[in-house]
Amino acid sequence: MSTGLGLPAGRLAPRGGWSFFWQMYRGQFATALATQVAYRGATLIWVFTSIVHPLVSIVVWRSVAGGGRVAGYDASGFVTYFALEMVVNHVTFVWIMWEMEWRIRTGAYSPLLVRPVHPIHTDICQNLAYKLLGLVGILPAAVLLVLLFGGDLSVFTTGSVLAGLLATALAMVLRFMVEWTLSLAAFWVTKVSAINSVYFSLIAFLGGGFAPLAVLPGAAQTLAWWTPFPWGNIAWVNQVVTGRAVGVDLVRGYLAQLAWIAVALVVLKLVWARAVRTYSAVGS
């Protein structure tokens, strides 16, 4: 059995098995992390720009709340919300839609497609590596925001934070799959920026990036919880971490996340199968 890399066959686990995936992920993750560390300056700049949105949101919603409460949040509640939003957005956010457009427009996707494993694994590794490195800047920045503007930390308990970690992990999986599927639009349309702006506008309002869902009008809130957006984003994680969702609500929420992940997986597979068939490198 040849590996195609001139390596002795015995050093690679058989394809498709768990140990094969483990080996592949270790290798790809190490490469991705090394790349991110090499471009740490760019990563730092991105971290810096991601502080701007929560900072401005805190200022705006603090002014709205004034001395009172808005939809259950007072000024310090908003500070905590947006500091948390920054962290959750950092770990769930995906930039693949721009990358995919570039890959297809320049033909850079061709070599990735002929690799013996699904290209999504490379993207997952790159995404995780970026997030891991970025957290080094994001976590202190969140603490800084809380200290600077006087955030309310009394809402956190050990239990709610642990439950929130699980909700965040599921949100990461869901949002990654949704946005990876969305990025496949680039196979059909070479200019995807309009599709992206609509998507980002929707996720801002329905996912909680703009404000806690509780400030939206009642009907919009109900509608939002029936879409996948809050389940892959801060809106749901916030409910869990701040102890707003407990008991039956908590379990129901986890189930909703799992259900949306299942739906996203099916859609992803269907769209991917069609996308690859459509693919012809630009210039061919």
Next chain:
Amino acid sequence: MKGVVNAVRHHLAVVGSYLRVGLLNFVQYRTDFAVAVANALVGLVTQVIGLAVIFGQTTQLNGWDHSGLLVLVGVFFICSGLLGLVIRPSMQTLMEAIRLGTFDFTLTKPADSQVLASVQTVAPQAATDLLVGVGVIAWTLVSDGQGLHPWQVGAFLVALACGLAIIYSFLLMLSTFSFWFVKLDNILVVFEGLFQSAGRWPVSIFPPWLRLVLTFVVPVSFAVTVPAQAIVLGVDGATLAAAVGVAVLFLTGSRLFWRHALRHYTGASA
């Protein structure tokens, strides 16, 4: 005097031909225009919904009411369109050209290098933002039944010109740093992030230290808040005079810095 007039005429001719080439380039890529229109409209709808949500919870934000903030959003779009038309793309090209060494060709052309560098790339699709901005302001004023005094329009135009001059000088100084530090495109990203986020709100809602940063260090708020104020609340002569003073200061500073940098330019390969 005649010399100055001729120089200005020469500059205008240069700027005019660059704009014409930019427009011709753009006509080749008509889909870009449709995409720009779609993006501008989505951006506008997002902003309008956001304000509606906020004003569902309060009646005023630091002295600005709902229609006042709509006007501010309009001014934001106008600024964003005017910056995106020539200044921002040209500065991007400039940084790239300094890195690649093609900036040498700009220097050998028989016209002022700063003028050439500042107008070298034109992105006419940014004009959609400009139109959206004017539309929002007109619609807000008409639906409020509010007229505009000629003095207000004049103050608005002066404030807008000053704001743009300040941002232009700031971006030029930033790009000029690429003579020494080659990889600075990311700094433009930071500016863009601040402008897109903080520029949409009146500078008065920020705490004092942030207000100072947004006015002097990264001057994004000046260009949006003061012109919007001219329409919504009115500005006095002193504020306008200060705006003109700061703009002249920024323009002179960036010009001097540009000339200083040119004297130290050695080319990318040297």
